[in-house]
Amino acid sequence: MVGEMVSTVLRALARTRVTVVYAVMLAAMTTALLALGPAIQNRIISHASTNLHNLSRGHVGTLLVSAFVVDAGPIYVWLPGLVCLLALAELLWCSLRLVVAFATGHIGATLLVAAGLTAAVELGYLSTDVTRATDVGMSYGASAVLGSLSAAIPRRWRPAWTGWWVAVAVAVMIVGRDFTDIGHSVALLLGMATATRFGHATGWTPVRYLLLVPASSFGFLMLADSTVALVAGAGLGVLAALLAETVMRRPIRRTVSTEWHASARRRVTSLSSGDHL
Known part of the structure; x- marks a missing residue:
């Protein structure tokens, strides 16, 4: 019995190895930063930051290092939800595609936001303080x-799911407090676009549906990180999900109705032909 349990755990860890390794590295880095004290912690965060000051000086290594330095409060608040999200994506898409989706959002959104900030600073819309x-x-x-989960959601619920998250992204960009809110929304849309090239997901199981609950909850709270964003995102998300569901289901119902009438006409024609024989 114990051997079977150990074997099951090992198989699960092997299928989510990227998630496990990344989570361990984040936990180790976060613990080390806390142990080093606020002064050194702030210095490391400053050097690892992908702000305009560092990027403009050619510190492209921050694009990689910044993914392992987290300044988002106590680790027990964000790490469990992150693990559920990454593990679910890895189970659905496999390890390589998880890395591709994560890297696309982390690097792509960072560079796009940096370009936008540079233009805003040059045009005088933002203070130069934002560069640091x-x-x-x-x-x-x-x-x-x-x-990326949008392309893996069962087809029956995909319109509502996609409509919800696109609306949340738009709401966050509108009411967001700073450039990171725009970055989160841009990254979400990049993930959706990237996943359209992933092909078919491996399929859903009860465990994966269970993981979807904390994963999506974590994602929503990560995007909508203020009361205004929560209310706006939820409200607009519900409306968009209902609209997407209505619009996408209408052609299906019309197709079913057309097929039914065509079938009925064929039966009538067949019966009529039989009367003449």
């Missing part, structure tokens, strides 16, 4: 992974 703003963490990558 802290920008570290896994949230852009995680947002893209969340977006």
Whole structure:
């Protein structure tokens, strides 16, 4: 019995090896930062940040390092939800596609936001203080992974799911407090677009449906990180989900109705032909 349990756990860990390794690295880095104290912690975060100051000086290594430095509060608040999200995506898409989705969001959204900030600073819309703003963490990558789930959701619920998250992204960009809110929304949309090239997901099981609950809850709270964003995102998301469901189901119902009438006409024609024989 014990041997079977150990074997099951090992198989599960092997199928989510990227998630496990990344979670362990995040936990180790976060613990080390806490142990080093606030002064050194702030210095490391400053050097790892993908802000305009670092990127403009050619510190492209921050695009990688920043994914392992998280400044988002106590680790027990965000790590369990992140693990559920990454593990679900890895089970559905496999390890390589998980890495592709995460990297696309983390690097792609960072560069797009940096380009937008550069233009805003040059045109005088933003203060130069933004060039040294802290920008570290896994949230852009995680947002893209969340977006990649849209292509894996069962076809029956995909319109409502996609409509919900697109609306949430739009709401967050509208009411967001800073550039990271825009980055999260951009990363989510990048993940959705990237996953359209992934092909078919491996399929859903009861465990994966169970993981979807904390994964999506974590994703929503990560995107909508203020009361206004929560209310706006939820409200607009519900409306968009209902609209998407209505619009996408109408052609299906019309097709079913057309097929039924065509079948009925064929039966009538067949019966009529039989009367003449």
